[in-house]
Amino acid sequence: MSLRPFLSTRHSLRRRLYSSAAAATEVQHRPIRNILIANRGEIALRVSRTASLSGIRTTTIYTLPDSLSEHAHASPYSINIGPSNAYLDGEKIIRIAKEQGCDAVHPGYGFLSENAKFAERCKEEGIVFIGPPGSAIESMGNKSASKDIMLAAGVPCVPGYHGSNQDPSFLAAEADKMGFPVLIKAVKGGGGKGMRIATSAAEFPAMLESAKSESKSSFGDDTVLVERYITTPRHIEVQVFADAFGNCVALGERDCSVQRRHQKIIEESPAPGLDEAIRKDIWKKARDAALAVGYQGAGTVEFIFDNDSGEFFFMEMNTRLQVEHPVTEMVCGQDLVAWQVMVASGLPLPLTQEQVEAQLTGHAFEARIYAENPEKGFIPDSGKLLHLSTPKTTDDVRIDSGFRQGDELTTFYDPMIAKLIVRGTTREEALAKLRLALEDYQVAGPSTNIEFLKTLANHPSFIAGDVETGFIKKHNDSLFAAKETPVEVYAQSALSIILAESQAPKSSDPFTALAGGVGWASNYQKRVVTLDNPNTPDTKIIVELEPVSPACFNITIGTQIFPNVAVRHSSADNTLSSYFPHTRVDSRIIRDGSSLYVFQHGKQHRLSLSQPAWLEKLSGPSEAKSSVLAPMPCKVLRVEVKEGDRVVKDQALVVIESMKMETVIRSPKEGVVKRLPHGEGDVVKAGVGLVVFEEEGEDA
CATH class of the missing domain: 3.30.700.40 (Glycoprotein, Type 4 Pilin)
Structure with missing residues (x-):
């Protein structure tokens, strides 16, 4: 990762801010000297690098599956916190922070970054939480309550039902009033989890059940909202930053429209083809949203932009640093982690809105490198990184990664391997640099989305900036066209x-x-x-x-x-x-x-x-050809069929969970279920049979 484009600016700002801190009499300035990084992988390394450049000591934590990971060795002060889910154990993390003499905790993103109770507990224990106040997290963390706050602040919201009545028949009736398609979304959490689209009244009950199930398993709460689904939307989000003095700035916007499973694949800044008046208006509405909840620190206000009408609506606010924050850093020349530390220590923002806008230059892209198989519905993959070779990094090419060659990608965590970020003076130039960098990115072992990203970056509609959240579905045939092997x-x-x-x-x-x-x-x-x-x-x-x-x-x-x-x-x-x-x-x-x-x-x-024919014969008879196999190591959540059932092609058979994602396994053909080797709660390896069909001609 290269921080060179903004290091000199950051250090001069830091000196200026510390010299002006005496004037900030309303807010007590508390220098931060030791940060516990309550996260893993690339974001832990990202925070560690900025802290080191600022002369701040870091303490890292790791779980047993991460004991050999790069972030576990990034600091001389690294603590084993136990099982795979221990990153969520806020009390243990606070105890370790106190034992290690840490005066602050940086939660990164995910895990505890949007946990209001954890933020408040840090405050109670005298530890600085490098993030917004717990009250702001609470206000924005509930998607229903946040929409009421936004409407009161004059920020437009998508029409829908955001209340507490969760009776399925009531929600179905509300959906009928809005008209289909509708979006069902968990009121807590993010990352596309607990989100489903129902295109008809007949489809609504199954989509509602699926959204509630995934929301419950991911966030411990199955409350959902239902709102009108905009058919040709863009996902445009604004990076905001606020301090304890009532200052708030918008550091430009990002277009994150190209997604799969409601999760982002590629982001860019600025958003292509956006009218300048709308751009300034969306920045203002984002700042209004942050100020409405007394926000402090880094946050992202996300909007749905209707390509048909040109309207935009508040969707949600992520009360943390985003995965795609490097895109903004590239175009504004600032270190946002350094900003987080400044604000958390009681200093004012380093730039005004006018100064920010004067510094916004060029265009940047971020491509997320995932261990997943795009040809099989983007299902995640795992395994050892047998070979890893990355593009050469420069001031305009940056890689944020938490993995090295030889590392193991486990099923316990998100399958993102790295983020590739590029910058150019124009969108065309930045996209050309992205294409070249992707050609130099080599990963052997788990399946990855690198070849898909290359196809995407060369797609005529993407080159033209003609994007929407349904981009992949709309261009499915061309994005997944068969390619002959030379x-x-x-x-x-x-x-x-x-x-x-x-x-x-x-x-x-x-x-x-x-x-x-x-x-x-x-x-x-x-x-x-x-x-x-x-x-x-x-x-x-x-x-x-x-x-x-x-x-x-x-x-x-x-x-x-x-x-x-x-x-x-x-x-x-x-x-x-x-x-x-x-x-x-x-x-x-x-x-x-x-x-x-x-x-x-x-x-x-x-x-x-x-494989030689004799080797296949040597292995003896197998049910593999008549079985539906687990596509990855996973946990069986639900079995939707019974032995003896006759099923049709694409019918739901089993629901599995892997890498924090719920996946429906559907029947590849019409047939009769002969055997169900595994039931709810079973943990299985990749390639294990989940459903065995009767062979043609076999008696039921």
Whole structure:
């Protein structure tokens, strides 16, 4: 992560603020010297870096699953707090803070960052909570109550029902009054959890039950609100900052419209194509919203912008630092974590609104790198990071990450691997830098969304700034269009396998090709490598390699022949350069058992060695072909069918939870349920059968 663009500004502001602190007689200034970072991963490292640059000591905490993580080793003062859910144990964290002599707690985002009771407990114990007052968190944390406050403050809200009556029939009647589609949303929490869209009255009961269930498991409260769903909305949010002196500024806006499962994938600032008058008005309404609840510190006021009418409506306020705060830092040249510390220590904001607006320059994007499979509904993935190579960071290219090569992505936490942030003088330039940086981002191990992000960044509608929250669904066919694997990818993969498995040539060994001894003839026999076709799994790709010399091959793939392909191979960094008759191809190929990860020409290809028929027979009969398998390690929340039930294609079978996300597993076909190996509460590994169907012709 590079903080260079705003470090000099931040230090000069810090000196100016401390010199002016004596004038702030209404608010007591309390310098912060030791911060306990009550979070994990990239945000823990992010806070730690700024604290270190300011001469502030940090104490970090980690759970047992995170004991080998980078953030657990970021400070000499690092405390093991126990099981995976211990980041939520506010009392334990406060006790550790006191034991370690910490005068402040930074909650990052998620976990305790929007917990009003935790903020108040810190205050009671004499510890500075680097965030807003508990009263502001409480006011804005309840989506129903916050809308009443906003309406009183003159901030427009989406029409809907935000009351306490949670009777399903009453909510259904309210939805009928609004007209479908409607949005059902948990009144607490965020991150898209507890949120469902009902497109008809018939669909409403199931969507309501699902939203309430996920809200209860995520936030301990199943209260929801129902409001009109705007069909072509944009998600525009404003970064606000307020201090204890009644000052509040808006540091520009971010467009976060492109989402999956109501969670953001890519953010940018400023919002493209926004009328300047509307831009200034939305900033003002965001500041009004913050001032209405006596806000202090960093916050984000989120709005729904109706593309059809040009109207915008208050959606919610996140009373914390956002995941996408680096986008704002890039365009305003300020360190927002440093601002948080200043405000929490009792200092005024470093800039006025006019000064902020004068400093807003350029355009920035943030792309979230997730361990997930976009082709399978963006389901999260986990596993070891076998290979990790990132773009070179500069003042205009920044990476915030909490993982290193060799780290394990567990199922206990969010599947985000990193954030890639770029800046340019124009949107076009910033987008070009994003595309280049994504081409240099290599991850082998869990599935990732990197290839999807590349497709998104090259999509004509995204390039034009024509975005909305339904962007992925609207452009599904083009975003997920089948892509042929270049024949050179198969050739490079086969070459890497043969070269890696060949005996290293030594001139002193008469059995090697280099020596030209007895081994010469056997080393120059034709070799065949069989790969599964990733585009059509039932077909195979046969690659024939005929050695011409120790580093030269004739390669045949189907009807295509590449003669005299010279090869340079390095096992140290898994790179392979081949000189085909028509071009030179450079590849990095990571092998894990039968899986191959091929990075070539800025793209990743995932291949697998074909399993021999005799090996499949050796394993004996299996129910796998007639089973619905767990797509990831998970917990079974609900089983929606019974043994003997006849189900139709796309019918809900099982509801699972993994990486804090609830997923409905649907039937891939019409059939009869033969067996349900696992019930509610069971924890299973990826690939385990959840539902077994009867084979065709099998008696029920």
